[in-house]
Amino acid sequence: MQTTGLRYFLAVARTGSIAAASAQLNVAASAISRQIGNLEAELDCVLFERRPRGMVPSPAGELLAQHAHQMLIRSEQIVTEIRELEGLARGLIRVASSEGFSLDIVPSTVASFHAAHPGLRFEVTVLPPAQVTQIVAAGEADLGITFALAPSTQVEVLYDEQVDMLVLAAPDHPLARAKVVQLSELPNYPIALPTRDTTLRQVFDAACLQEGIVIEPVLTANNLATQLPFVRRSRGLALMSALSMRTPLDLNALVSLPIRARASLSRNIQIQAMRDRRLPRAVRGFLRQLLDALPPPAGSA
Known part of the structure; x- marks a missing residue:
């Protein structure tokens, strides 16, 4: 079976129609239909059933x-290994990232690794944390970097380290010179918070509940890009990891302050890979550079 036909088959199975798969793959619908027909002829079976909700894989499908x-992943591994034997610095590295890491750590690592290996290409997909794990487990990304609240059995965890939540403020904010901010102080200032489906918001809400603190955010947004101008241009605050905001902090555009609370305000950073998969050499090299950009795990010398 050809890998092209398998890719087209999986796209139709995932999207539920040839038209949707065509849009997703940017491939003519007739080409997809032809490849599926070739697969059905080769296997001598029907791979899809047409139902009101779309094309659904048959039992054979x-x-x-x-x-x-697994067949596609193994095929990609073989191609990569052959290219490595031939000394070709080519290939694609696919990274799934939760938003906090997409602002600085991931693009900075991509830029520096590409400078040393200009033949490589990179595909970065920004997703909510749970979806990062899902696509890594499915083999649709080589590496995932995300915040996690609990261990995952779906993937192999290559790095796991706790990081604290911080308050971000403009340099002229009344709290900017404080050494630490009490959680109980935050209701006194306008604050921007992420949506409730994020790990940061879940940890923050649990800490507030434990102390009986009620905070009504002035701004609720599902991305950091919306929150940051609010912090810079008002006397507002936001919450995030310092790792997510390393460049603005280095440029003194924002200041970060630790929060003192009864409950933990920590999350775990994880780098994830598909279980039982041998990573290509280029991905292993990128992983080493990504690890260099993160705090060393506790207990490491």
Whole structure:
């Protein structure tokens, strides 16, 4: 079976229609239909059933889908290993990232690694933390970097380190010169918070609940890019990891302050990979550079 046909088959299985798969892959619908027809002829079976909700894999299609991901991953590994033997500095590194790391750490690592290996290409997908884990587990990303609240059995965790939540403020904010901010002080100032489906908001809300503190955010936003201008241009505050905001902090555009609370305001940074997968050499090199950008794990010398 050709890998092109398998990719097109999986796209239709995932999206539920040839038209949607065509838009996702930027490939003509007729080409996708032809490849699926070739697969059905080769396997002598029907791979999809047409239902009101779209094209649904038949029992044979479901069986093929279970194995197609692994077949494609193995095919990519073989191509990568052959290129490495030939000394070709080419290839694609796919990274899934939660938003906090997409602002600085991931693009900075991509830039520096690409400078040393200009033949490589990179694909960065920014997703909520749970979805990062899901696509890494499915083999749709080589590495995932995300915040996590609990261990995951879906993936292999290559790095796991706790990091504290901080308050971000403009340099002229009344709290900017404080050494530490009490959680109980935060209701006195306008604050921007992420949406409730984020790990940061879940940890923060739990800490507030434990101390009986009620905070009504002036701004609730599902991305950091919306929160940061609010902090810079008002006497407002925001919450995030210092790792997410390293460049603005280094440039003194913002200041960060530790928060004192009864409950933990920490989350874990994880770098994740698909279980039982041998990472290509280029991905292993990128991983080493990514690890260099993160705090060393506790207890490491």
